[in-house]
Amino acid sequence: PGVFAVANHHFSVASESSWKHRTSLRVPNLVGGSFVDSQSSEFIDVINPATQEVVSQIPLTTDKEFKSAVSAAKEAYPSWRNTPITTRQRVMLKFQELIRKNMDKLALSVTTEQGKTLKDAQGDVFRGLEVVEHACGMATLQMGEYVSNVSNGIDTYSIREPLGVCAGICPFNFPAMIPLWMFPVAVTCGNTFVLKPSEKDPGAFMMLAELAMEAGLPDGVLNIVHGTHDVVNAICDDGDIRAISFVGSNPAGMHIYARASAKGKRVQSNMGAKNHGVVMPDANIDSTINALVAAGFGAAGQRCMALSTVVFVGDSKPWEEKLLERAKALKVSAGTEPDADLGPVISKQAKERVCRLVQSGVDSGAKLLLDGRDIVVPGYEKGNFVGPTILSDVTPDMECYKEEIFGPVLICMQANSLDEAINIVNKNQYGNGAAIFTTSGVAARKFQTEIEAGQVGINVPIPVPLPFFSFTGSKASFAGDLNFYGKAGVQFYTQIKTVTQQWKDLPGGSGVSLAMPTSQ
Numbered sequence: 001p002g003v004f005a006v007a008n009h010h011f012s013v014a015s016e017s018s019w020k021h022r023t024s025l026r027v028p029n030l031v032g033g034s035f036v037d038s039q040s041s042e043f044i045d046v047i048n049p050a051t052q053e054v055v056s057q058i059p060l061t062t063d064k065e066f067k068s069a070v071s072a073a074k075e076a077y078p079s080w081r082n083t084p085i086t087t088r089q090r091v092m093l094k095f096q097e098l099i100r101k102n103m104d105k106l107a108l109s110v111t112t113e114q115g116k117t118l119k120d121a122q123g124d125v126f127r128g129l130e131v132v133e134h135a136c137g138m139a140t141l142q143m144g145e146y147v148s149n150v151s152n153g154i155d156t157y158s159i160r161e162p163l164g165v166c167a168g169i170c171p172f173n174f175p176a177m178i179p180l181w182m183f184p185v186a187v188t189c190g191n192t193f194v195l196k197p198s199e200k201d202p203g204a205f206m207m208l209a210e211l212a213m214e215a216g217l218p219d220g221v222l223n224i225v226h227g228t229h230d231v232v233n234a235i236c237d238d239g240d241i242r243a244i245s246f247v248g249s250n251p252a253g254m255h256i257y258a259r260a261s262a263k264g265k266r267v268q269s270n271m272g273a274k275n276h277g278v279v280m281p282d283a284n285i286d287s288t289i290n291a292l293v294a295a296g297f298g299a300a301g302q303r304c305m306a307l308s309t310v311v312f313v314g315d316s317k318p319w320e321e322k323l324l325e326r327a328k329a330l331k332v333s334a335g336t337e338p339d340a341d342l343g344p345v346i347s348k349q350a351k352e353r354v355c356r357l358v359q360s361g362v363d364s365g366a367k368l369l370l371d372g373r374d375i376v377v378p379g380y381e382k383g384n385f386v387g388p389t390i391l392s393d394v395t396p397d398m399e400c401y402k403e404e405i406f407g408p409v410l411i412c413m414q415a416n417s418l419d420e421a422i423n424i425v426n427k428n429q430y431g432n433g434a435a436i437f438t439t440s441g442v443a444a445r446k447f448q449t450e451i452e453a454g455q456v457g458i459n460v461p462i463p464v465p466l467p468f469f470s471f472t473g474s475k476a477s478f479a480g481d482l483n484f485y486g487k488a489g490v491q492f493y494t495q496i497k498t499v500t501q502q503w504k505d506l507p508g509g510s511g512v513s514l515a516m517p518t519s520q
């Protein structure tokens with residue numbers, strides 16, 4: 001079987017596959033192991049954000065087509081859940097190998113549709129690949145517990161069983177990593193899956209799904225439906241879907257959380273962020289500036305763990321001068337250009353939003369140290385580029401501080417003490433990540449203890465945990481109680497069955513007792 005390839009800015013198929021000979025730009029759904037064209041009359045263009053070329057088109061999947069995807073997942077479930085765990089793990093072992101082999105093609109698809117640089121796109125794929133590697137050890141992760149002889153001749157044990165059909169709804173900013181946070185863990189636990197990729201960049205996931213099938217994932221275990229609000233609502237309401245994993249913005253995430261939990265589903269919802277970096281006066285200057293520039297402007301600020309706000313404890317001016325110098329030197333261009341440091345933002349609307357929030361900062365008294373709004377990139381004049389932008393003297397009441405900007409904009413604030421800095425961070429509605437830069441263990445420990453954020457970095461700007469831990473998030477950044485991947489991820493996709501067994505020679509004729517059984 002072949003894999004998807006991105007060539008001439010649209011999908012074509014490299015070799016033999018269920019997609020073969022397809023010349024249409026239209027991206028099919030995946031139902032029961034077959035790529036099927038939607039009969040919908042409505043399609044959305046997937047646009048290369050650096051060039052505005054139409055890469056492909058996704059359908060607004062019809063309700064009937066959505067139901068057929070869920071039915072396929074439901075049908076595949078009994079035999080997949082009874083497939084030995086070792087076999088399910090081996091599919092993941094093969095899958096990780098295929099992802100490595102196709103890394104360049106996957107990264108090119110990410111760059112073409114999402115805009116990030118090729119090197120960053122490789123990181124997107126790689127951080128997802130690590131979750132697949134982790135799923136290869138599912139037997140150990142999914143182990144139950146056993147207590148022998150809880151009463152005379154009686155043992156109790158618990159088994160972690162899959163839930164059934166699970167679903168995933170993905171954002172645009174990590175088109176490879178985030179789908180890989182979801183379905184590899186879910187299916188290796190024995191569930192079947194329906195995934196809705198972002199309508200803005202479905203390409204990398206289409207390739208990944210084909211690779212997963214090439215690795216041996218049986219028909220119907222992974223299904224794909226494209227679309228936007230309507231198909232998401234159908235996922236929330238469907239009686240056969242047991243759990244939903246969502247990653248994206250707060251309005252969508254809270255809507256999905258409320259609607260799906262009202263139907264009795266499990267939901268894990270990772271949402272927006274405003275991650276702060278607190279810089280102490282004793283921090284190492286060079287490495288801290290590098291960290292701030294990389295985490296503020298990398299991926300054009302479109303990472304949920306981007307450090308979008310810096311709080312300098314003490315005098316901020318010397319730090320800001322150095323920041324400015326380094327930010328000015330960054331190269332903005334299409335992600336396919338080898339020397340690009342950052343690419344475009346995802347859409348014209350995203351650029352307008354970023355520019356509007358920067359202007360709102362200026363209007364409310366912030367100082368614009370660096371303005372990237374009018375940048376023109378030679379050769380890519382139509383791209384949605386925003387150059388590195390720095391706002392200083394920002395205060396907590398400003399809209400540019402309260403709202404997630406999701407662009408290459410670094411907001412600088414000042415505090416007189418670590419206590420004041422921690423207070424600023426804790427009052428922000430979001431709590432995805434926070435980092436401190438210091439050479440003081442005492443300050444670091446205080447920060448770690450008092451800060452309200454799911455992921456804490458100590459001299460680490462983007463502390464995204466590896467898959468043996470979980471990606472967390474607090475306050476408005478997360479809804480639910482079981483996080484993505486790690487132990488919590490396995491718990492999310494499994495339910496516990498507790499068995500109490502009695503095996504002993506039972507004495508006859510001792511009469512019937514209707515009292516509550518107690519341990520003897």
Ligand code: NAD
Pocket residue numbers: 169170171172173174196197198199227228229230232233247248249250251252253255270271272273303304404406432471473477
């Ligand atoms: P988005 O919420 O616009 O879209 C996410 C998904 O939800 C898409 O598949 C979209 O089709 C669907 N959707 C959007 N609005 C909807 C609605 N009203 N009803 C039903 N479905 C809807 O998010 P995005 O712009 O693709 O992604 C960026 C956001 O994701 C940022 O806020 C970012 O912080 C967040 N994010 C968070 C994490 C995390 O782990 N916390 C990771 C990545 C991205």
